[in-house]
Amino acid sequence: MPEAQAQAQAPSHTPGLPPLYTPQPQSPSRQGFDFHTSDSDSASAAHDGTGTGTAHSPSRTGTAASQRRTSNPPPSIISPAFTPPATPGFTTPSQPRRPPRSIPVDTSRTSDSPRPELLEELPVVECEVRARIPTTTGHEMWLHVYRNNVDTKEHLAIVFGSQIRSRSLDAERPGETELDRMTRGAYVGRLYPGRMSSRVEAIKRAEGVPSKRTPGQPAPTDPAESPSPSPDQPLASPSPSPSSAASSENGDASPLPLPLPLVRIHSECYTGETVWSARCDCGEQLDESARLMADPVLSPSGGAIVYLRQEGRGIGLGEKLKAYNLQDLGNDTYEANVLLRHPADARSYGLATAMLMDLGLGGDRGIRLLTNNPDKVRAVEGPRREVVVRERVAMVPLAWKTGGKQGIKSEEVEKYLSTKIEKFKHMLDQK
Numbered sequence: 538m539p540e541a542q543a544q545a546q547a548p549s550h551t552p553g554l555p556p557l558y559t560p561q562p563q564s565p566s567r568q569g570f571d572f573h574t575s576d577s578d579s580a581s582a583a584h585d586g587t588g589t590g591t592a593h594s595p596s597r598t599g600t601a602a603s604q605r606r607t608s609n610p611p612p613s614i615i616s617p618a619f620t621p622p623a624t625p626g627f628t629t630p631s632q633p634r635r636p637p638r639s640i641p642v643d644t645s646r647t648s649d650s651p652r653p654e655l656l657e658e659l660p661v662v663e664c665e666v667r668a669r670i671p672t673t674t675g676h677e678m679w680l681h682v683y684r685n686n687v688d689t690k691e692h693l694a695i696v697f698g699s700q701i702r703s704r705s706l707d708a709e710r711p712g713e714t715e716l717d718r719m720t721r722g723a724y725v726g727r728l729y730p731g732r733m734s735s736r737v738e739a740i741k742r743a744e745g746v747p748s749k750r751t752p753g754q755p756a757p758t759d760p761a762e763s764p765s766p767s768p769d770q771p772l773a774s775p776s777p778s779p780s781s782a783a784s785s786e787n788g789d790a791s792p793l794p795l796p797l798p799l800v801r802i803h804s805e806c807y808t809g810e811t812v813w814s815a816r817c818d819c820g821e822q823l824d825e826s827a828r829l830m831a832d833p834v835l836s837p838s839g840g841a842i843v844y845l846r847q848e849g850r851g852i853g854l855g856e857k858l859k860a861y862n863l864q865d866l867g868n869d870t871y872e873a874n875v876l877l878r879h880p881a882d883a884r885s886y887g888l889a890t891a892m893l894m895d896l897g898l899g900g901d902r903g904i905r906l907l908t909n910n911p912d913k914v915r916a917v918e919g920p921r922r923e924v925v926v927r928e929r930v931a932m933v934p935l936a937w938k939t940g941g942k943q944g945i946k947s948e949e950v951e952k953y954l955s956t957k958i959e960k961f962k963h964m965l966d967q968k
């Protein structure tokens with residue numbers, strides 16, 4: 538929730554008096570993407586070298602959790618402004634820390650369902666700026682803002698891990714200074730007060746550190762320490778082919794290949810992601826994607842959520858609210874769109890394909906895509922298979938996984954999910 542919004546909802550609080558609002562444990566509807574167990578905290582802190590994979594890990598939900606643990610939290614830290622009464626999901630689910638199960642996908646084979654209509658040419662995209670965002674879970678993500686030549690919206694890429702970099706961001710722009718580059722996020726490694734260059738190599742040279750490693754010297758453990766790749770180089774780290782994976786399983790001593798990077802193409806949903814709607818599972822899906830990608834054990838090759846501003850399956854928020862009213866009058870999500878003279882699903886994925894290519898996730902190596910939507914799998918590959926979806930990871934609602942103990946529970950979300958399965962043919966079953 539934006540801070541201003543949270544402030545607006547906070548109960549008034551006289552300084553010196555205890556806060557008016559004491560959070561109570563609730564049956565959570567949306568859990569937030571807090572995924573820390575004590576083990577994962579220490580492991581992640583060790584991995585990222587920041588020491589920030591902390592034990593307190595305040596998520597949207599974690600602030601209230603820490604408030605329950607201590608009798609007298611300092612009001613400056615635990616303010617009701619950060620946890621308004623309506624915030625659902627106070628408890629943190631402890632979920633097993635296993636890599637997600639993926640299902641091989643081969644879209645080059647002919648299938649019964651028609652291929653979605655794709656634009657002949659992909660849009661042109663450019664990453665305008667990126668910044669490091671420390672999150673409430675203790676992990677970090679890199680938020681990238683993209684511009685394009687087909688609409689005026691700010692589409693986003695939320696990148697986890699330092700292996701995935703934008704080519705258009707890293708490309709030199711005429712006349713720019715080192716400060717310009719750092720200001721728009723085109724730097725390697727981390728910013729710190731007084732840093733003079735966007736390039737690690739330049740800093741090392743200035744400090745007299747030899748830039749070339751001698752043979753046998755280990756590579757830096759943090760890929761962000763490597764010099765910025767040129768815009769023409771593939772940016773995602775190369776991965777051995779699936780056949781080399783098989784040879785390792787057969788007893789070959791070669792190291793196990795890294796799994797493919799995880800990718801989610803997520804469509805904006807203000808109601809489900811910001812104002813706690815239990816009509817859909819969009820917020821939960823966003824949290825779950827981030828949970829999987831932020832954890833280096835679950836997603837060692839990093840991950841990217843391409844966040845497309847296609848609110849309401851592309852019809853916009855106002856029209857989606859009309860659709861909700863039509864749903865309350867007895868129609869399902871498919872029928873409501875059609876009654877409003879919109880396509881049942883008005884989205885397209887060319888921007889996502891172009892953004893994935895820009896992030897170095899195009900090409901034959903392929904990606905693992907988090908989705909249940911068959912159209913999305915095929916559409917994101919682009920008109921000439923510029924991106925290859927090698928594996929799919931299903932997004933199973935938390936309520937199904939936990940037998941209703943966690944996750945969203947409402948009549949509306951049940952109807953929403955059953956319409957996705959029956960009418961939109963989403964690949965989701967309860968097995």
Ligand SMILES: Nc1nc2c(ncn2[C@@H]2O[C@H](COP(=O)(O)OP(=O)(O)OP(=O)(O)O)[C@@H](O)[C@H]2O)c(=O)[nH]1
Pocket residue numbers: 802803804805806807816817819822847848849850851852857860861870874907908909910913932957963
């Ligand atoms: N028109 C309309 N859009 C909705 C409704 N509920 C959620 N949405 C939008 O649906 C989009 C998410 O699409 P979904 O069909 O839930 O999922 P998906 O992205 O196709 O598939 P997954 O990748 O499996 O999540 C977001 O843009 C939401 O704003 C609704 O009742 N009507």
